[in-house]
Amino acid sequence: MKRLLQLICPLLLVLILLLAHNLATQMQKQLRKTSDILYTPPADFLKISSLGNKGLFSDYLFLKVYTFYGGTLNRNSKPRIRNEEWEWMINVLHNATELDPFFLDPYYFANAFLVWEAGMVKESNLLLEKGSRKREWDQLLPFYVGFNCYYFLNDGLKAFRFLSEASRRSGGNQLYESLAARAAYNADKTEFAISYLEDRIRDAELHGRKAGVADIAKRLESMKAMREIELAAESYRKVFGRRPADIAELLEKKMLGSMPSDPYGGFFYMDSNGRVRTTSDMRSVKK
Amino acid sequence: MKALFSLAAITFKEGIRSRTVYGILIFAIFLMFLNVMISGMMMQDVAKVAVDMALSSLNFVGLLLVFFAGVNLFSKDIERKTIYMVLARPISRSRYILGKFAGISAIIVFSLAILAIFESASIVIMKNGYPAQFLRFSWSALFFSFLLTLISLIVVLSTGFLFASFSSTSFITLVLSIVTYLIGSSANEVKALLEVPHDIGERTSPLLLYCVKAACYIFPNLSLFDIKTEAAHGLFVPLSYILSSIFYGILYSFVMLSLSCIIFKRREFP
Numbered sequence: 427m428k429r430l431l432q433l434i435c436p437l438l439l440v441l442i443l444l445l446a447h448n449l450a451t452q453m454q455k456q457l458r459k460t461s462d463i464l465y466t467p468p469a470d471f472l473k474i475s476s477l478g479n480k481g482l483f484s485d486y487l488f489l490k491v492y493t494f495y496g497g498t499l500n501r502n503s504k505p506r507i508r509n510e511e512w513e514w515m516i517n518v519l520h521n522a523t524e525l526d527p528f529f530l531d532p533y534y535f536a537n538a539f540l541v542w543e544a545g546m547v548k549e550s551n552l553l554l555e556k557g558s559r560k561r562e563w564d565q566l567l568p569f570y571v572g573f574n575c576y577y578f579l580n581d582g583l584k585a586f587r588f589l590s591e592a593s594r595r596s597g598g599n600q601l602y603e604s605l606a607a608r609a610a611y612n613a614d615k616t617e618f619a620i621s622y623l624e625d626r627i628r629d630a631e632l633h634g635r636k637a638g639v640a641d642i643a644k645r646l647e648s649m650k651a652m653r654e655i656e657l658a659a660e661s662y663r664k665v666f667g668r669r670p671a672d673i674a675e676l677l678e679k680k681m682l683g684s685m686p687s688d689p690y691g692g693f694f695y696m697d698s699n700g701r702v703r704t705t706s707d708m709r710s711v712k713k
Numbered sequence: 714m715k716a717l718f719s720l721a722a723i724t725f726k727e728g729i730r731s732r733t734v735y736g737i738l739i740f741a742i743f744l745m746f747l748n749v750m751i752s753g754m755m756m757q758d759v760a761k762v763a764v765d766m767a768l769s770s771l772n773f774v775g776l777l778l779v780f781f782a783g784v785n786l787f788s789k790d791i792e793r794k795t796i797y798m799v800l801a802r803p804i805s806r807s808r809y810i811l812g813k814f815a816g817i818s819a820i821i822v823f824s825l826a827i828l829a830i831f832e833s834a835s836i837v838i839m840k841n842g843y844p845a846q847f848l849r850f851s852w853s854a855l856f857f858s859f860l861l862t863l864i865s866l867i868v869v870l871s872t873g874f875l876f877a878s879f880s881s882t883s884f885i886t887l888v889l890s891i892v893t894y895l896i897g898s899s900a901n902e903v904k905a906l907l908e909v910p911h912d913i914g915e916r917t918s919p920l921l922l923y924c925v926k927a928a929c930y931i932f933p934n935l936s937l938f939d940i941k942t943e944a945a946h947g948l949f950v951p952l953s954y955i956l957s958s959i960f961y962g963i964l965y966s967f968v969m970l971s972l973s974c975i976i977f978k979r980r981e982f983p
Contacts, residue, residue: 470906477898478939479772481765489754528946530758563849 464514469524476525484526488535491518495539512544516553523556530564533557537570547578558588565595569602576605582613590622600638607645608708614701616653623649644689648708651686655694655702658682669700716804717812724786724816725823733782737774737824741831744770748835759846763839764945767832768858774828775821775866776894783817784873784890788883807974814874814970818867825866829859849947857955858944864962865938869894871969872933878973879980893932900929901936933965 466487467475476483494515498507519532519540536550551574558567572588575581589606593599603626610619623646630639655673658681662670665681673696676682688694692706728734748770752763790796790813799809836855840847873890880886904925907917937958943950 470902474899474902474906477895478935479765479769479941481761481941481945482769485751485755485762485765489751492754492756526761526942526945528942528948529761531756534757 464510466514466518466521469521472521472525480525481529484522484529484532487518487522487525488529488532491515491522491532492535495535507544512540512546516540516546516549519553523553527556527560530557530561533567533570537574541570541574541578547574551575551579558591563595565592565599565602568592568595572602572605572609576609576612582609582611583615583618585609586613586615586618586622593626597633600641603638603642604645607649611649611652616649616656616702620646620649620653645708647689648704648706651688652694652702652704654686655682655696659696659700659702670696672696673702717808717815720799720804720809720812721815721819724813725819728782728786728817728820729823731782731786733778733820734824734827737778737827740774741828744774744828745831745835748832749838752839753842757846759839759843760850760947761945763836764850764855764858765941767836767855768862768941768944771825771828771832771859772862772866775825775862776869778821778824779866779870779873780887780890783821783870784877784886785883786817787813787874788877788880788886791877791881792883806978806980810874810878810970810974810977814871817870821866821870822863825859825863851944851947854940854944854947854950857950858940861938861940861955861958861962864959865933865935868933868935868938868962868965868969869897871966871973874973875969875976878977894935896928897933897935898939900925900932901934904929934961937961 472483472487473480494511495507498511501507516536519536522532523529533554536553540546540550551571554567554571554574558564558571561567568588569592572585572590572592575588576585579585586606586609589602589609593602593606596602603623607619607623610616610622623642626642627639627646630636630642655676658676659670662676662679662681666679670676670679670681673682673685673694677685686694688704688706690704690706690708690710692704694702694704697703744766748763748766751766752759755762790799796809800806804812833855836850840850869890872893873886876889876893877883877886880889904922907922907925940950940955942948
């Protein structure tokens with residue numbers, strides 16, 4: 427009997443322990459479900475409490491956001507992620523980048539999910555701008571900022587600034603160059619686009635780069651043609667006190683010597699706001 | 714000098730015999746796998762996380778060694794009164810302190826070297842797995858960060874010796890050493906935090922600022938030895954900075970040891 431008790435008692439103890447553990451974890455799940463504390467301590471406090479391990483704390487904070495996001499993929503609720511949860515994520519990412527401003531993943535995550543899924547473009551761009559300032563060698567972050575400004579915020583001038591920075595850092599990436607010029611043009615700053623493209627060509631010549639120079643030159647030619655029409659329209663407005671109705675009017679009043687040709691094969695025209703545009707949209711037109 | 718070396722050798726052997734190194738070895742293998750696992754979870758910056766993990770685990774294990782093996786090895790001698798056996802021999806108290814310090818430092822260097830080898834192995838594994846993420850990685854930056862971490866641990870050890878030279882129990886020595894570490898590694902951040910509102914004209918208690926500034930001078934400024942971020946991102950660290958930090962570390966340890974020797978010389982044992 428004593429031997430049997432000696433055998434049963436430890437087994438019983440283990441069983442009770444397992445049950446207690448399961449009960450406690452269930453309670454913990456309930457607690458998390460009801461309270462949902464979305465809190466992150468201030469970055470300054472984290473800096474002090476990390477005791478010289480800011481990098482590791484930063485990794486931990488990022489992983490916290492990353493795993494939280496991963497955990498929401500199984501949710502059936504709509505919206506899948508609540509607004510306060512997105513805000514918590516950006517706050518934690520902000521703290522992670524305060525601890526280690528060179529850490530790429532928080533910026534990458536912000537651009538991939540907070541911009542495209544949560545639509546938090548302005549908040550994410552603030553984070554990305556910080557990363558772009560700190561990671562001086564990185565071409566991706568200024569590209570993200572520039573792209574977001576151009577595509578989501580319709581801020582052509584800022585987009586131009588960041589895209590041209592991305593292009594400079596990449597040593598002349600054609601995509602960045604083309605987007606930068608387009609952004610400047612859309613911001614009604616054709617002269618920016620022209621001087622930028624001229625600078626890119628000079629830079630390519632200086633470094634003996636030939637790839638992509640022909641494309642830049644073509645875009646430059648198109649931009650210069652549009653600028654010529656813009657200047658003519660500006661003179662027209664000064665003389666007649668109103669905007670010309672179309673380019674034909676500029677030709678008729680001798681404000682424009684001849685109709686410039688679009689190297690992409692399109693035709694220049696003036697939209698309802700008086701902006702000079704081309705039917706080719708600066709892409710080669712198939713004839 | 715011979716006595717000093719003998720004492721250092723005995724302390725080193727004693728430390729090795731305490732099986733701390735075996736514990737370190739097991740811990741190093743565990744950390745190596747943990748490093749590979751965690752850094753592999755990252756989206757882009759695998760190299761940074763691998764280096765962070767390696768350097769922080771080195772720092773953590775080093776601190777465990779300093780607090781529980783290093784400081785104890787000296788203060789327990791006093792507590793258990795085994796120190797009488799040594800002091801009865803023709804060896805000065807200063808030599809005893811220096812010999813102990815050299816022996817414990819050797820244990821720390823030896824243990825951390827083992828850990829550094831395993832951590833470097835984990836980085837090699839990750840580097841082979843994700844070569845594109847390691848373009849900015851620099852072995853020299855990692856080495857210098859290892860070196861400065863080691864110096865910072867030796868500085869903390871020297872403060873532990875100062876406390877052990879006058880305290881009666883190993884527990885007090887341990888607590889004071891931990892407090893010194895906490896202040897030393899955060900004082901600079903606290904100072905920066907207090908100076909920012911002060912600089913833009915907001916009111917900060919001048920007394921508080923003065924106290925923090927004083928703490929930065931009295932306690933070891935351990936943030937000087939922290940180039941983990943630079944190592945993790947392959948950023949340039951001037952050699953002059955590294956040399957000046959090493960010089961500061963050596964000088965601080967020298968001052969702490971000198972004070973320990975002076976206090977220990979005057980100490981009366983019951």
